[in-house]
Amino acid sequence: xxxxxxxxxxxxxxxxxxxxxxxxxxxxxxxxxxxxxxxxxxxxxxxxxxxxxxxxxxxxxxxxxxxxxxxxxxxxxxxxxxxxxxxxxxxxxxxxxxxxxxxxxxxxxxxxxxxxxxxxxxxxxxxxxxxxxxxxxxxxxxxxxxxxxxxxxxxxxxxxxxxxxxxxxxxxxxxxxxxxxxxxxxxxxxxxxxxxxxxxxxxxxxxxxxxxxxxxxxxxxxxxxxxxxx
Amino acid sequence: xxxxxxxxxxxxxxxxxxxxxxxxxxxxxxxxxxxxxxxxxxxxxxxxxxxxxxxxxxxxxxxxxxxxxxxxxxxxxxxxxxxxxxxxxxxxxxxxxxxxxxxxxxxxxxxxxxxxxxxxxxxxxxxxxxxxxxxxxxxxxxxxxxxxxxxxxxxxxxxxxxxxxxxxxxxxxxxxxxxxxxxxxxxxxxxxxxxxxxxxxxxxxxxxxxxxxxxxxxxxxxxxxxxxxxxxxxxxxxxxxxxxxxxxxxxxxxxxxxxxxxxxxxxxxxxxxxxxxxxxxxxxxxxxxxxxxxxxxxxxxxxx
Numbered sequence: 016x017x018x019x020x021x022x023x024x025x026x027x028x029x030x031x032x033x034x035x036x037x038x039x040x041x042x043x044x045x046x047x048x049x050x051x052x053x054x055x056x057x058x059x060x061x062x063x064x065x066x067x068x069x070x071x072x073x074x075x076x077x078x079x080x081x082x083x084x085x086x087x088x089x090x091x092x093x094x095x096x097x098x099x100x101x102x103x104x105x106x107x108x109x110x111x112x113x114x115x116x117x118x119x120x121x122x123x124x125x126x127x128x129x130x131x132x133x134x135x136x137x138x139x140x141x142x143x144x145x146x147x148x149x150x151x152x153x154x155x156x157x158x159x160x161x162x163x164x165x166x167x168x169x170x171x172x173x174x175x176x177x178x179x180x181x182x183x184x185x186x187x188x189x190x191x192x193x194x195x196x197x198x199x200x201x202x203x204x205x206x207x208x209x210x211x212x213x214x215x216x217x218x219x220x221x222x223x224x225x226x227x228x229x230x231x232x233x234x235x236x237x238x239x240x241x242x243x244x245x
Numbered sequence: 246x247x248x249x250x251x252x253x254x255x256x257x258x259x260x261x262x263x264x265x266x267x268x269x270x271x272x273x274x275x276x277x278x279x280x281x282x283x284x285x286x287x288x289x290x291x292x293x294x295x296x297x298x299x300x301x302x303x304x305x306x307x308x309x310x311x312x313x314x315x316x317x318x319x320x321x322x323x324x325x326x327x328x329x330x331x332x333x334x335x336x337x338x339x340x341x342x343x344x345x346x347x348x349x350x351x352x353x354x355x356x357x358x359x360x361x362x363x364x365x366x367x368x369x370x371x372x373x374x375x376x377x378x379x380x381x382x383x384x385x386x387x388x389x390x391x392x393x394x395x396x397x398x399x400x401x402x403x404x405x406x407x408x409x410x411x412x413x414x415x416x417x418x419x420x421x422x423x424x425x426x427x428x429x430x431x432x433x434x435x436x437x438x439x440x441x442x443x444x445x446x447x448x449x450x451x452x453x454x455x456x457x458x459x460x461x462x463x464x465x466x467x468x469x470x471x472x473x474x475x476x477x478x479x480x481x482x483x484x485x486x487x488x489x490x491x492x493x494x495x496x497x498x499x500x501x502x503x504x505x506x507x508x509x510x511x512x513x514x515x516x517x518x519x520x521x522x523x524x525x526x527x528x529x530x531x532x533x534x535x536x537x538x539x540x541x542x543x544x545x546x547x548x549x
Contacts (some may be wrong), residue, residue, distance in 0.1 A: 018430075020421040023414075024457055027505075037504065037511075038312035038394075038403060041410060042305075045417040049315055052421045057272025057299060063413040068293035071253050072411030073508045074363050077405065078256050079348055081394030082375035088325050088393050089383045090334035091341035097334065127356075127364045128349035129371075131513040137345055140517055158520070166524040169513040173529065176509075177497040178536075181490055188462065194487045195466045199474050201485045208490040211547060215494040218539045222532045 023048025028173040076132045095138045096145030107143040107164050108231035113141045116224050122179025140168045178219035181212035249362045252369035257291020263395045270320040278316035312403050319399035344378040404515035409506030415458045427454050428471025444544045445478045452499035460504025461496030488548040495540040501533040
């Protein structure tokens with residue numbers, strides 16, 4: 016076993032731990048791992064260029080930025096924030112949990128909707144922020160509070176996406192599992208695997224519920240508002 | 246060109262516009278270097294498939310070098326005032342929200358069409374349609390569409406390239422054979438000759454390799470071949486229909502805590518303009534750790 020190839024992993028971990036810029040750190044790590052196992056530099060450049068171009072899929076969201084930016088200019092975030100004020104019982108944690116449920120259900124139905132740029136930044140985050148009075152003042156006085164509110168909405172998107180998607184029978188993840196298992200000589204059923212993805216999905220739902228509730232409690236203690244007033 | 250390649254061309258041209266706007270930005274202290282960064286990225290996005298791999302590789306190295314000097318900074322494009330947005334809210338009400346919802350409608354609608362990568366093409370087409378709808382609904386113009394897009398693009402900054410960049414690192418790790426080494430290491434360190442030990446090795450291997458690669462799909466084949474099949478399914482008799490999907494979501498617990506999954510963890514921090522780029526991960530760890538332990542219990546009770 017070629018343990019020396021782990022040098023790249025070590026470089027990434029150490030580099031990030033001491034606070035180097037992630038992009039050059041990752042590049043050096045990749046080059047190191049490749050060079051120590053004897054891959055020539057030209058081949059490494061080809062692998063990097065090829066993989067970067069192949070992974071453009073992850074940048075399709077960039078095309079949504081002009082529309083999102085222009086709609087923000089014309090009051091999109093303010094509308095989302097105002098909408099949530101009509102709901103008396105809304106708290107940051109509850110808004111976040113309701114979005115989790117929506118995202119989880121959409122995943123289970125196999126819907127891919129655009130995630131962080133389309134829903135979280137322009138709609139869900141402003142709604143969660145909208146439940147907090149004096150947020151303008153907080154941004155300067157205690158910015159950590161608003162950072163956490165926003166981060167929670169981003170996390171709920173990931174929870175719902177990750178732990179709902181494999182409950183959908185035609186999920187890409189299940190098809191990949193089927194391919195790998197068939198290659199190794201095992202027959203597996205998509206429907207059975209979808210069913211046994213449900214327990215983890217429910218566990219995630221319960222944990223998300225607990226986390227967002229604890230967060231509401233924390234918010235209430237921290238700023239005396241934003242929690243349940245009753 | 247495939248439909249998706251037309252979408253990439255549109256993205257690349259938008260990024261090249263952002264490069265131009267950075268070059269022309271007189272109040273931008275890092276205008277030229279930021280512009281060069283976006284220009285190099287725009288070229289690989291728009292024309293990557295026509296350029297030799299080695300040139301794309303050099304462009305990617307150039308991106309990293311510019312980052313190393315912290316030379317990618319946001320320009321002077323500012324959000325309009327809160328007063329203006331409040332006025333627009335009174336004038337337009339729910340209409341901007343309806344325009345945004347066109348994006349998911351198209352992303353979903355395209356899944357019904359039989360073309361490769363249909364949801365991604367749908368997302369791209371939806372974005373363009375939403376942009377046109379935004380112009381019509383707000384009586385604003387194309388220039389404003391581009392400059393508002395550039396405003397968010399600047400605020401996301403270098404974090405935008407992390408996802409494909411880490412994909413490239415993953416490709417090198419694969420070529421260097423890191424996966425089998427991890428599988429070997431985990432199965433040596435943990436006592437894999439009993440059911441619990443074998444399950445823990447499989448789940449830890451999935452999470453650990455996902456943390457390194459940023460991608461549970463990449464981890465699954467390597468760890469299942471190296472640990473899952475020989476040590477858990479063959480040696481202990483686990484049901485593959487049950488253990489395999491649980492191993493996959495055990496890997497997703499790793500996705501929640503790694504900066505290598507930049508598209509899920511770092512780009513959203515940038516989109517939300519958080520000061521702490523690791524804030525999302527710090528919140529997700531609180532769920533990821535108990536959820537991972539629950540996975541081990543679920544495997545133990547369901548798969549045998």
